Amino acid sequence: MHLTDVEESMLNGKKGEAVREALAFQLEVGKFFGAERFVPITNAHLMGDIEVMGNAGLGLLRRLSDHHGQCAVPTSTNARCMHFGEVEELRQDIVEIEKEKEIVRHIKDMGAVATDTCINYQTVYQPKLGEHVAWGDTGTVIYANSVLGARTNYEGGMSSFAASLTARTPAYGFHLDENRRGSLQVNVKAQLRDTADWGALGKIIGHPNQDYFSVPVFLGIDEMPLSDHLKHLGASLASYGSMAMYHMVGVTPEAMTSAQAFSGRHPDHIIEVTDADIASVYSGYNYLEAQANIVVFSGPQLSIFEMQNLAKLFEGRHVANGMHVFVTTNHAVWSDAKRLGYVETLEKSGVKILQGVCFYILQRLTQIREENGWTNLISNSAKLVNTITAHRFNTILRKTDQCVEIACSGKLI
Amino acid sequence: MSLKLQLSRAWGPTVEAPVLVMKEGFSPRYDLDRWSGVISRIGHTAEGQSIVGKILIIPTVKGGVAAGWAFYDLLQKGIAPLGLIFGKLNPVMVQGAILANIPIADGLDKESMLLLRNGANIKFDPSTKSITTVS
Numbered sequence: 001m002h003l004t005d006v007e008e009s010m011l012n013g014k015k016g017e018a019v020r021e022a023l024a025f026q027l028e029v030g031k032f033f034g035a036e037r038f039v040p041i042t043n044a045h046l047m048g049d050i051e052v053m054g055n056a057g058l059g060l061l062r063r064l065s066d067h068h069g070q071c072a073v074p075t076s077t078n079a080r081c082m083h084f085g086e087v088e089e090l091r092q093d094i095v096e097i098e099k100e101k102e103i104v105r106h107i108k109d110m111g112a113v114a115t116d117t118c119i120n121y122q123t124v125y126q127p128k129l130g131e132h133v134a135w136g137d138t139g140t141v142i143y144a145n146s147v148l149g150a151r152t153n154y155e156g157g158m159s160s161f162a163a164s165l166t167a168r169t170p171a172y173g174f175h176l177d178e179n180r181r182g183s184l185q186v187n188v189k190a191q192l193r194d195t196a197d198w199g200a201l202g203k204i205i206g207h208p209n210q211d212y213f214s215v216p217v218f219l220g221i222d223e224m225p226l227s228d229h230l231k232h233l234g235a236s237l238a239s240y241g242s243m244a245m246y247h248m249v250g251v252t253p254e255a256m257t258s259a260q261a262f263s264g265r266h267p268d269h270i271i272e273v274t275d276a277d278i279a280s281v282y283s284g285y286n287y288l289e290a291q292a293n294i295v296v297f298s299g300p301q302l303s304i305f306e307m308q309n310l311a312k313l314f315e316g317r318h319v320a321n322g323m324h325v326f327v328t329t330n331h332a333v334w335s336d337a338k339r340l341g342y343v344e345t346l347e348k349s350g351v352k353i354l355q356g357v358c359f360y361i362l363q364r365l366t367q368i369r370e371e372n373g374w375t376n377l378i379s380n381s382a383k384l385v386n387t388i389t390a391h392r393f394n395t396i397l398r399k400t401d402q403c404v405e406i407a408c409s410g411k412l413i
Numbered sequence: 414m415s416l417k418l419q420l421s422r423a424w425g426p427t428v429e430a431p432v433l434v435m436k437e438g439f440s441p442r443y444d445l446d447r448w449s450g451v452i453s454r455i456g457h458t459a460e461g462q463s464i465v466g467k468i469l470i471i472p473t474v475k476g477g478v479a480a481g482w483a484f485y486d487l488l489q490k491g492i493a494p495l496g497l498i499f500g501k502l503n504p505v506m507v508q509g510a511i512l513a514n515i516p517i518a519d520g521l522d523k524e525s526m527l528l529l530r531n532g533a534n535i536k537f538d539p540s541t542k543s544i545t546t547v548s
Contacts, residue, residue: 028511029504032424047478052442054486060512136478156481156505158512173504210438210473212503242438242474242503366446387476389454390443 001030001170002037010166018069022162029159030170039132039151039171043125044075044164046112047136047156050100051081051363058099060158064165065106072167075112076120078137079301079328079358080104087352089324089372092363100363112164116356117330118300121148122227124332129253134169136160138238139231139300139383141174145245147230149253151175154212154244173213174244177263180254182217182247184209185267189220190275194399195232195306198225199382200281202236203397204273210241214268217261218248225251228303235300236382285385285396287412290375291322294393295407297400298328298359299384304336310351311342313404319350320410324372328354349408360388369393378406416528416546420498421520423539424507428516429547430495431532433467435459441487442479450492468496468537468544470521470529480505484513496537498544500526518542 003011011027013020030038048057082092082100104114115124120135121143127133127150135141136155144150153173155163163169173179186205192198205216216237225233225248237243247255255261297310307329319325327346329337334355337343343353362368369391377393379385380403385395398406398413406413436458439445446453450465487493497510497517510517516539529535534547 025511028424029508032422032507032511032517033504034422048482052479052486053482054447054489056485056489057482059489060485136481138476138478154478154481154503154505156478156508157483157485159481159504159508210475211501212474213501239476242476244503361442387443390445390447392453392455394455 001027001035007038016067018064018067019165022165025158026162026166026170030172033170033172035170035172037171038168039175040168041132041134041163042073043127043133044071044073044160045078045120045135045137045140046075046107046160046164047078048103048161049081049361050096050103051361053103057157058103061103061106064161065109069110069165071111071164073164074125075164076115076117076124077107077112079118079361080116080356081361081363083354083357087354090362090368091371096363115330118358119231119303119330122231122303123330132175134160134163138244139235141244142234142238142246143231145174146234146247146252179213180215180245181263181265182215182261183265183268184214184216185270186216186218187220187270187272188218190273190278192229194380195228196380196382196397196399197278198229198233199236200278200397201273202233203240203281203382204277205271206237206239206241206243212242212244214241214243216243216246217255217258217267218246219258221248221251228306231300232381239383239386282397287396288375288394292373293323293376293378293412294374295323295325295403296359296377296379296384297403298326299381299387301358302327302329302333304333307333307337307342309400311345313401314349314351315345317349317408319407323407323410324374325351325407326354326359327351328357328359331356360384366391376412378403415548418521418525418528418544420518420542420544423516423518423542424511425514425516425539427536427538427540428468428495429534429536430466430468431534432470432529433459433462433464434470434526434529434531435472438473438475439469439471440474440476440479441483442477443475447483447487450487464494465492467494468498468535469494470498470526472500472523472526474499474501474503474506478505480509482509484509484515488513488515498537
């Protein structure tokens with residue numbers, strides 16, 4: 001890789017040991033992908049919590065902190081694995097809670113803003129068309145590339161920290177024009193109304209076409225989708241297909257026309273998605289006999305509009321016996337939802353709201369499931385019903401209003 | 414007779430170990446019990462099998478940024494795989510493997526994957542971007 005004088009000085013340790021270690025790591029990643037240079041970034045989004053970092057990752061963070069590593073660009077943080085408040089059903093390890101607090105302290109010392117959110121693109125920072133960033137959460141990456149026209153790869157683990165410390169990232173993947181061209185044509189002939197429908201679309205396309213470098217181009221969307229729709233589509237494509245970008249003709253900024261979306265590349269496949277295809281996603285899930293079940297609205301965290309909608313649907317109703325309901329959102333949305341009365345409405349209905357976390361990454365989740373006897377997990381998030389499966393939940397995707405009906409009636413529809 | 418298969422891109426030290434051949438994508442967050450090293454996702458084609466000390470043969474990836482930290486964590490817990498060989502991969506797998514100093518490669522085609530049997534010993538040499546079966 002070609003290194004500038006500044007990068008050479010970083011690699012020689014002239015900018016400190018933390019920066020040296022970060023750039024050396026990035027160099028290895030860049031070499032693997034054949035990157036020829038680094039590209040400057042304006043923003044980083046850190047992904048790291050004790051559930052996935054473990055003691056090893058915490059040790060690395062301590063080392064970076066000991067070496068006085070400092071964020072060189074504005075930096076936010078992803079959702080955490082610990083809910084620090086009291087919640088009866090969630091008995092998380094005290095020792096691990098302390099480690100999570102230590103991680104937050106190190107991150108703050110580095111100069112990051114501890115937003116604890118996987119919807120930074122809705123509530124924290126919206127990079128512009130062509131802006132290079134380094135974001136460490138797949139849902140944030142696909143939203144940035146697709147909806148905002150910004151440029152980032154998945155930056156997992158040390159990679160997001162390294163980018164924040166060096167203010168750059170290797171120029172490969174979605175930083176380069178040639179990888180942003182559409183490769184898969186999707187003719188949408190289905191009516192997509194609920195966020196779950198958009199997630200189902202993501203599953204239909206992502207699951208059989210797992211490829212990070214595949215870029216679906218959606219045609220036939222005749223009604224302008226909302227940010228929350230695109231959020232669930234992207235999160236689902238990223239989850240099932242490991243995809244990092246899509247185009248939607250007439251909607252996303254690099255796809256004003258079909259020709260622009262493909263930029264001369266011939267699609268590998270053409271797929272048609274109908275109402276029947278969406279319906280078959282829902283009918284593909286089967287309930288198991290159970291005494292206790294759980295309904296979760298999470299993955300990604302809820303926006304203020306999703307909180308408003310849920311408050312409206314739950315108002316005057318109560319969670320049924322044998323059902324447990326959780327919502328996750330970030331601190332910013334929670335504060336607004338509190339001020340606007342949505343939190344009170346939801347809590348009065350028996351809904352538990354978790355701040356700054358995402359449900360599927362909760363520490364000790366397998367044991368929490370066992371302790372509560374939860375069998376079926378129902379959600380309007382196609383991503384969540386996919387990502388949580390290592391914890392052996394039986395997952396079911398349903399539309400938002402159906403999730404509320406299931407939660408309040410106890411009937412598994 | 415040994416079999417030599419070619420890879421596209423590769424990184425890391427040479428290792429020799431038995432393979433665990435998966436028939437579908439893999440994510441340490443979605444599919445793995447990260448306290449035992451056993452595939453725990455219900456219905457995964459390798460459900461119940463351990464990744465510990467194995468070279469994993471994986472056709473594709475799913476999700477997710479967890480691998481960026483997870484392999485490093487597995488290494489410290491003593492339950493890491495010895496190598497990762499993909500058909501197709503994403504950057505997180507590479508970032509996570511480099512952090513944990515686990516050799517990684519992509520570009521193993523579907524036909525070649527069919528030639529590898531679970532438990533067979535292979536030598537994975539990233540410097541030559543190749544794997545060789547070892548009797």
